[in-house]
Amino acid sequence: MVQAPAPTTTTDLATLVIDLIRQAGCEYGDVRFCTYRNQNLSARDRSLTQLSDNVSSGFGVRVLLDGAWGFAASPHKNPAEVTRIVALAVEMAKGSRLSQRTRVQLTPVAAYRDTYITPIEIDPFSVPITEKADLLLNINQQLLGYGERGIKKVFSYLRFTREDKTFASTEGSLIQQTIYRSYPGMGCTAVANGDAQSRSYERPPLNIGYEHVNATDLLSQVERVAEEAIAKVNAPKGPSGIRGTLILQPTNLWLTIHESVGHPTELDRVYGYEANFAGTSFATTDKLGKLQYAAPWVNFKADRTQPGGRGTMGYDDEGTKSQDWYLVKDGMLVDYLTDRETAYRLGRDSSNGSAYADSWSSVPMVRIPNLGLEPGPDGGSHTATLEEMIADTEDGILIDGIGSYSIDQQRRNFQFGGDAFWKVEKGKVVGMLKDVTYHSMTTDFWNRIDAIGPASELQQCGTNMCGKGEPMQIAQMTHACVPVRVRDIQLGGAS
Structure with a gap:
């Protein structure tokens, strides 16, 4: 034999x-x-x-x-x-x-x-x-x-x-x-x-x-x-203790998307399975289809198929084929990021393919895929180029790049900085500032957006270093987005 x-x-x-x-x-x-x-x-x-x-x-x-x-x-x-x-x-x-x-x-x-x-x-x-x-x-x-x-x-x-x-x-x-x-x-x-x-x-x-x-x-x-x-x-410090208008470049906005939209919609956080690194979430399942997460002209889409995206792959680490889907549609919370286990608990008939492990020795968990802010439609009433946003702003601050940030345990309340700041006066950029931060509640911030850039200004920004879990795992993802203008936001410390 x-x-x-x-x-x-x-x-x-x-x-x-x-x-x-x-x-x-x-x-x-x-x-x-x-x-x-x-x-x-x-x-x-x-x-x-x-x-x-x-x-x-x-x-x-x-x-x-x-x-x-x-x-x-x-x-x-x-x-x-x-x-x-x-x-x-x-x-x-x-x-x-x-x-x-x-x-x-x-x-x-x-x-x-x-x-x-x-x-x-x-x-x-x-x-x-x-x-x-x-x-x-x-x-x-x-x-x-x-x-x-x-x-x-x-x-x-x-x-x-x-x-x-x-x-x-x-x-x-x-x-x-x-x-x-x-x-x-x-x-x-x-x-x-x-x-x-x-x-x-x-x-x-x-x-x-x-x-x-x-x-x-x-x-x-x-x-x-x-x-x-x-x-x-050599620039003067930015204002503090007042409310103002911000124009945010994609290089800054992607981190705000990551922390205040991506992590709160990870369904394992929502269910309390994950509570490390400012875990859990305010976006609980009783709010699905009911929470006005953002202004009606704001849409967030997850997309593991996006060409070049840092989270792009053919299949997730449970063998679910990559796909795209809305998390926030017309400003409303409409879905979550799921693996097969959390999708079953939510009553869905399939996972949307968000399981990922950072090593052969790690267990797959729900991770943010590529998650982007959709551009404003051509001719839309809230669509404006960056140049048009600046020209239409009487008094504001333009922010580029990322800086310090913090966010609370349920992802409701946050603070973000940036890498470069410019004062906008009477429709023109007039000089640099330094040490600017902005503070808001998540849903207040996204509901205060009044202008969104067009598809021609879309940029694929993102991270290679997103930590989650205990022991910690590292993942990466792209947050493609366009410039936005957001009104009446707290700058610096409390007034």
Whole structure:
């Protein structure tokens, strides 16, 4: 009798995992075989201060047994370890069941046999390290050329990621994905009159290849960034204790969207499953379809299919196909971000594909996908270009870039700063300000928007560093948006 060869490929091992889960009598199970490569370069002044190129590889098994989750993971990918980890996950589920009050149930999901690869032109890992380092040092050298005028510290960076993931489930899915991410940026600090102020520039973190690192663009921004840092450190402080009008660039607005729309609509927060990092949410399910979250001309759409989006992929980490859907439509709260478990509890017949884990050793949880503010329609009564917003503003502040922020435990009440501020008077930008913050309640803020930019001014801004959970997981997402004008907002401290 000829013995069958032991499974050796990732696909073979994934098939073995699923067979073992079924043999254990689990009602559901899945496995993710993942390899993550992260390359980071940073330069400060005239030195390269960070050069790392790390690979992390392993697999995680998740099982649902008698309505309870079990999870186990390992970096060792071989048949014996696969068998051990499946058995451990099953034992974890049995232990969880002892203290669990309500059985976990999942919405159905279709079975997919598919491959997804981020479309790229240049593999960022094929570009020599020396070329990347030389670019950063060139940027810094040019920024330091403004030293006599007050630029004292400069920095630049390049960040690249490749995720290779094979997902298999007892539903019959076998999905292979390769996701590329690129992120360049720079900044400087000016010192004058006993004060220090910084200014930065980034090409937003996107799922794209090395073509995103446009050296010509980065070097062309040096003069502007340096000049604005110098103007900022010499500028007067912004107003405080009054209410005013704000014109917010997408580079600032994306973070307000992230914190006050994205996180509050994660359904695990709403249900109280997640309470770390200002967890839970005011947007409870009794408000669904009833809460006027924003002005009637404001729409927020989640979209995991968005080209280049930092959260774009073919499938989430439960094998749900990527899709797009409204969270806020015509200003009304109409949906949430769900995985299969929370979608079932909400009474939905499917998840909208918001499950994501940051590692092979992490359990998937509900994460914000790409989430954007839709542009104003052409000819809409509240649609205006940035230039038109400025021209139509008697007294206000234009804000670009992100700064400090805070938000309360239920995401109701927030404070945001920015990276650069300009005074607007009588329809014109008249000079820089510094140290501006704005404060509001979430629904008050979004209901006070009276002008929204057109599609021609849409920008794909976002983050590569969204923390959630305990132990913390990191995710990334794009918040594509346009400029907006918002009236009667608290500036600085309380009046």
